[in-house]
Amino acid sequence: MPWQPIPVREFRLIETTGLRKSYRKKTTRRSGEDPTVDAVRGIDLSVAAGEIYGFLGPNGAGKTTTLRMLATLIRPDGGRARIAGADLFTDPAGVRRRIGYVAQGGGTTDNVSAREELVLQARMYGAGKPRAVRAAEDALKAFELGEFGDRPCVTYSGGQRRRVDIALGVIHQPRVLFLDEPTVGLDPASRAHVWAEVRRLRTEGMTVVVTTHYLDEADALCDRVAIVDHGRVVAEGTPEALKREISGDVVLVGLDAGEGAAERAARVLRPQPYLHRLEPDGDGGLRLYLDDGAAAIPQLLRALDASGLTPGTVQLQRPSLDDVFLARTGRSLRQS
Amino acid sequence: MKLARDTWLVFQRQLLLMIRTPVWIAVGIIQPVFYLLLFAPLLKKVLAPDGASSYADAYQVYVPGLLAVLCIFGGLFTGFSLLGELKAGIIERSRVTPVSRLALLLGRALREMVALLVQAVLITLIALPFGLRVSPLNLLLAYLLLGLLALMTSAISYGIALMVPTDAAMAPVVNTIAQPIALLSGVLLPLTLAPDWLQQLARWNPFYWAVEGMRALFSGHAGDSAVWQGLLVVVVMTALAVYWSARLFSTRVR
Numbered sequence: 001m002p003w004q005p006i007p008v009r010e011f012r013l014i015e016t017t018g019l020r021k022s023y024r025k026k027t028t029r030r031s032g033e034d035p036t037v038d039a040v041r042g043i044d045l046s047v048a049a050g051e052i053y054g055f056l057g058p059n060g061a062g063k064t065t066t067l068r069m070l071a072t073l074i075r076p077d078g079g080r081a082r083i084a085g086a087d088l089f090t091d092p093a094g095v096r097r098r099i100g101y102v103a104q105g106g107g108t109t110d111n112v113s114a115r116e117e118l119v120l121q122a123r124m125y126g127a128g129k130p131r132a133v134r135a136a137e138d139a140l141k142a143f144e145l146g147e148f149g150d151r152p153c154v155t156y157s158g159g160q161r162r163r164v165d166i167a168l169g170v171i172h173q174p175r176v177l178f179l180d181e182p183t184v185g186l187d188p189a190s191r192a193h194v195w196a197e198v199r200r201l202r203t204e205g206m207t208v209v210v211t212t213h214y215l216d217e218a219d220a221l222c223d224r225v226a227i228v229d230h231g232r233v234v235a236e237g238t239p240e241a242l243k244r245e246i247s248g249d250v251v252l253v254g255l256d257a258g259e260g261a262a263e264r265a266a267r268v269l270r271p272q273p274y275l276h277r278l279e280p281d282g283d284g285g286l287r288l289y290l291d292d293g294a295a296a297i298p299q300l301l302r303a304l305d306a307s308g309l310t311p312g313t314v315q316l317q318r319p320s321l322d323d324v325f326l327a328r329t330g331r332s333l334r335q336s
Numbered sequence: 337m338k339l340a341r342d343t344w345l346v347f348q349r350q351l352l353l354m355i356r357t358p359v360w361i362a363v364g365i366i367q368p369v370f371y372l373l374l375f376a377p378l379l380k381k382v383l384a385p386d387g388a389s390s391y392a393d394a395y396q397v398y399v400p401g402l403l404a405v406l407c408i409f410g411g412l413f414t415g416f417s418l419l420g421e422l423k424a425g426i427i428e429r430s431r432v433t434p435v436s437r438l439a440l441l442l443g444r445a446l447r448e449m450v451a452l453l454v455q456a457v458l459i460t461l462i463a464l465p466f467g468l469r470v471s472p473l474n475l476l477l478a479y480l481l482l483g484l485l486a487l488m489t490s491a492i493s494y495g496i497a498l499m500v501p502t503d504a505a506m507a508p509v510v511n512t513i514a515q516p517i518a519l520l521s522g523v524l525l526p527l528t529l530a531p532d533w534l535q536q537l538a539r540w541n542p543f544y545w546a547v548e549g550m551r552a553l554f555s556g557h558a559g560d561s562a563v564w565q566g567l568l569v570v571v572v573m574t575a576l577a578v579y580w581s582a583r584l585f586s587t588r589v590r
């Protein structure tokens with residue numbers, strides 16, 4: 001399907017305000033603490049047609065819960081949401097017709113083939129048998145499943161199965177596709193293949209929402225990213241803009257581990273005027289956030305030298321989305 | 337209309353899966369045959385209080401009970417297959433489609449019903465050479481009763497599968513439910529042997545009524561009040577079980 005202009009009214013394909021969900025914990029009667037867990041504490045989203053939009057955050061941040069709410073699998077406790085023109089609360093059936101959803105674990109049956117699954121899926125979306133058979137055939141071609149598409153699903157590799165999962169999710173050509181952690185556990189080649197499929201779907205006019213806890217995936221695949229932590233969006237924008245917010249560059253300084261060298265260096269560097277922020281980084285390492293790394297390196301080396309400190313390594317880096325996460329939450333995504 | 341179509345879709349897929357797992361079919365046939373060949377011969381004497389004076393009489397009492405016991409255990413244990421489907425994400429995949437929620441349940445329960453009816457037909461056929469005699473019309477009515485019973489027990493089983501906190505809890509829960517139901521419906525030994533309080537207790541068991549109804553049909557007493565009573569009880573209970581389970585299907589998420 002070629003790119004088609006989308007009516008202005010529907011330009012915002014997903015809009016939510018204050019979407020929230022809490023669960024009751026199971027064993028809290030004795031401990032006396034608050035038995036509810038706020039999985040999602042009010043999420044406002046606005047996703048444009050044709051975007052690849054990412055939820056980036058650690059496990060347990062509320063990404064999957066948000067996605068499952070948008071896919072009508074969980075009823076939100078509050079808030080509002082419209083997806084492709086259908087109201088999530090008053091017209092979940094309308095939402096279901098317009099969206100596709102692929103769960104993290106997929107959902108294929110071992111003893112049937114991808115083709116049989118695709119036909120059944122198309123028929124569950126209301127297609128008659130001849131149309132479902134054609135749709136399955138088209139999907140097998142488009143997702144390059146032909147080679148193994150008639151073997152039982154139990155024989156597929158992880159990457160093959162993932163492609164079948166995605167093909168199942170879009171068999172009815174939805175306006176919006178939700179993908180929950182689409183590349184977890186895949187080898188690099190299969191990952192690249194999944195990314196390519198997602199980009200292809202976008203060029204066909206689909207809007208894609210993915211959750212991920214991989215920084216590189218959010219960076220490389222998504223047009224815009226919402227960084228989610230503890231059930232809230234803590235930052236949102238294009239990966240470029242988010243990284244730009246982390247003023248300038250990152251300089252990694254490696255000092256001798258132990259003997260407090262890193263602490264002494266931190267004391268020396270903190271007052272330096274060109275430094276915005278300083279975080280410890282592993283054993284004997286410092287992570288410095290500053291405007292112009294190349295210009296600052298000689299200055300900070302002089303300052304360290306004057307205090308008798310000689311760094312073993314100095315590296316200049318562009319900020320990553322992890323730096324954004326660190327700046328907003330005080331934790332590294334890699335650690336959490 | 338959509339419900340019928342969606343139910344048919346789910347039913348077809350479930351039937352396909354069953355056919356591709358021949359070991360289940362083999363077990364499903366062998367087990368009742370064992371009951372019939374290894375247990376029924378004991379019954380002529382035991383069933384004397386029920387008026388059994390020949391093997392034919394004994395089979396008329398025993399076969400309906402055996403069919404009911406198949407439904408109780410076969411039906412109640414069918415939820416295990418749902419646990420597997422829940423874990424594999426198959427149910428969730430269906431739930432994001434516009435497919436009818438009730439059809440997700442009915443398609444599966446009907447598959448179970450068909451499987452149990454096939455077993456029932458086999459058992460009836462095997463019992464014929466032993467002297468079982470039953471008129472075709474009464475037999476059909478008994479199968480109707482049995483089919484509803486299967487629908488009820490599988491609906492209950494799916495409901496349990498959706499409710500149990502962990503998969504490991506399923507077996508003990510189902511066993512705890514199935515055992516008293518089976519004992520209190522007089523399927524293995526007739527309740528005429530039971531003391532009065534046990535008989536009173538059994539009257540609260542819908543399966544008791546179903547078994548009584550089927551026995552009346554197998555002995556050629558289609559006009560017996562036990563028949564319409566059994567049918568009534570089973571229709572009401574099946575409707576309730578399907579309603580309960582369907583509600584869980586549309587609201588529960590795992």
